[in-house]
Amino acid sequence: MFDFIAGHYNYWFIILLISIGMYGMIFKKNLVKKLIGMTIFQAAVILFYISSSVKADTTVPILLELNESADVNRYINPLPHALMLTAIVVGVATVGVAFALLVLIYKRYNTLDEKELIERMK
Amino acid sequence: MIERHIPALLPLIFLASALLIPMFGVFKRKTAYPFAVTASLSAAALSVYGFVYVLQNGTMRYYFGGWIPPIGIEFVYDPLSAFVSVVINVVALMVLTHALNSVRVDQEGRQVAYYSVVMLLLTGFNGMIITGDLFNLYVFIEISSLSGYALIAVGEKQSPFAAFRYLIIGTIGASFYLLGIGYLYFMSGTLNMGDLAGILPMIKDSPTILVALIIIVVGLGIKMAIFPMHGWLPDSYTYAPTTSSSLIAPIGTKVGAYALIRILYFVFGADYFSREFAAADLIAIFSCGGIIFGSVLAIAQKEMKRMLAYSSIAQIGYIGLGIGLANPFGFIGAVLHLLNHAFMKACLFLVAGNLRIKAGHSDITKMDDSFRKKYPWTMAAFTVAALSMVGLPPLAGFFSKWYLALGTIQSSRWIYLAVILISSLLNAVYFFRILEKVYMKSPIKEKADENSSENIKKDEVVPSMLVPALVLAIGLIVLGILNVFIVKQIYKMMPEGM
């Protein structure tokens, strides 16, 4: 039982983070807060990949000795790191576009509150 | 020689054009459109050629960087992806032909960036169709989604808010998908679709795989706008400019549907998602809900573009129903409807755009007899597409519904059959409402001498906007006639063991 908890607690913390992010996206009425929720969600998913890529008794995936064959059990799994580098960039791009949209919305309606926006759009 | 590179070239042509447009656009703004339309034309030609080639020579695989999967990234160009890429690229070519004038009107002074973003959108779509790697699919989903948000946000005054809502929901969808493939990856150790399909039967008892399937379906369902996840769609389609909505409505949701088909049928396998537990039934039930919901709300709309948006929700429901049936007829129906609906929706949105430019509005309540006299050919295209939507036999729309109905009969799901029949009736209601006005109702005689029928002159739109709509409408008739041939090809696309 203890082993199980020690082996899975990272997943549960990440679920907590995901829930917080989703809560922000669903319940907050301010668009910037929605965006913050979205960022938390993305960060949680990225954290999921990174925290799951660890391996017991290993080190970072930069070779210590430059010889022909490296020991697989000495370095952690490099693939999730490479994937998440891409995912982080995608996240940055999304946030950039979202801010551009927010600037545009604010210029046209002078508010970022969802309820007021829906009122003013009618 | 070039055949070997077709899978990679399809997205890369668009990418190259997206990169060259801003480079040359700095010096001369007018170069944007020729670049865009040339790229689209060559991609359409290449995809048709590739489809024929694949049908003769079998599936092609393209290894990026020369690394054999699962080490590297692989593109899989099989009959199904070749077929969908033909649909996408041909429709995109038609819409871009139409764009020559409509973008000049809508996007004054920002055509260079607009066309470049359109090219990025098509890059994303083509990549999503052909890729054989789960994470690569995510990257292409994001490319197409980001461009999609932008294309929606350049429309009317309300469009940025619609686009922002789409962005939030779309990012939830993409993150769900990323989380789902994360589960699959950490369970199986591979990201390659073919490899994963081989490993999954050995680990399928784990709860993680089940949840991964659910999350991926939800994530792609948001992209595809299946019923409970459709919230972003009506506003986005309504407020977007003509070219954007006629690109995103027929193509975007279809590519989402294709990605769902690819993952459900070719990675998880029809057996797993339909028999081991009720995922298939859930998809089918939600799709049926969407069919009814979309059709009923479409009847309630007064604005043509908004009506088309709700009708899109219903039509996507058909594709979802076909996917959820998980039997051969359902598969044929889904793929065939993917083709037909792309043509029908593109045609209808182009017509709505033409009306907006010429008549200044696309408000259904204000339509009357004069529309037919002023724009006879536009209205002819509309009529063909509307009849095809309703499902009159010689037109293409009938056959996809026919195969879906056969599918429901094959699995003895009579309720689904009833839903298909009722929704056809509802389709008829909301399209005949317009047709009746356009063909029967004489204009309100406020200014009698101006509007009397002798004085209404033909005021058709310019050819570059008329021809694409007409070609798509004729295409619907041709597709209807050729349906036996097409269905024969779809048989070749089915996953093994169905």
Next chain:
Amino acid sequence: MQHSSSSPIILLLSRAISPYIMLFGIYVVLHGHYSPGGGFQGGAMLAASVLLIRIAVEEKVHQMHFQKGLGIPLAALGVIIFFATGLVSIFIGGFFLDYNMLPLPGLLPAELHNAGILIIEIGVGLTVMAILISIYDNLLEDDDDV
């Protein structure tokens, strides 16, 4: 943005620090093979060095430093570097992005791969730098109009 009130210390310090940040950014891009780093991280640093000047000094000066209109074409150039690297190998007869086909004479296959990675990292770094600056510029574009 109003810069008239910025103090000379800020002005001096940011102008002094910026080149070093830029240098470190270039180091991170080029040293990505041996230590944590690479195109995106280095590009973000390069952007930071330019943005520091943008924040600190007035518009007339920072436009001399990095012009507004330069962002998008430079980013396109970065992606084109990447893209062309891939395309070269198609023309020589390999798959897209197959570094074995790079036309660099006298290198072993593994060294070719090493060089290929370096080229695309430079492309990515250029793109990231140009785009981050361009996003900043565009977001602050017309504060005065509103």
Next chain:
Amino acid sequence: MRIISYFSLITFSTLLVYASLGLPYRGDAEALVNKETSPIGSPVASSYYIKNAYNDTYTPNIVTAVLGDYRSFDTLGEGVVIFAAGLICYLLLRREKKNAAQ
């Protein structure tokens, strides 16, 4: 409406907790991800990278090797995404000024 939202949030979290029960233990060297060959005999990507990255690319940083070589097409996609973001900001914001000036 709020109740539905709460319900879906809680359902989703529960679903994820359920999924986490089946995930491999944290740091488990015997998980399929960390093995050298998969059950169907194909090589497992991450182990292949660790073993061959230096031979193939002379690059000690394996993450760079994966990012720049083995999965370089993803990186091209990454570049395109960030390029798209910049272009979109330009498209959305630059023209506002022009319209306002008219």
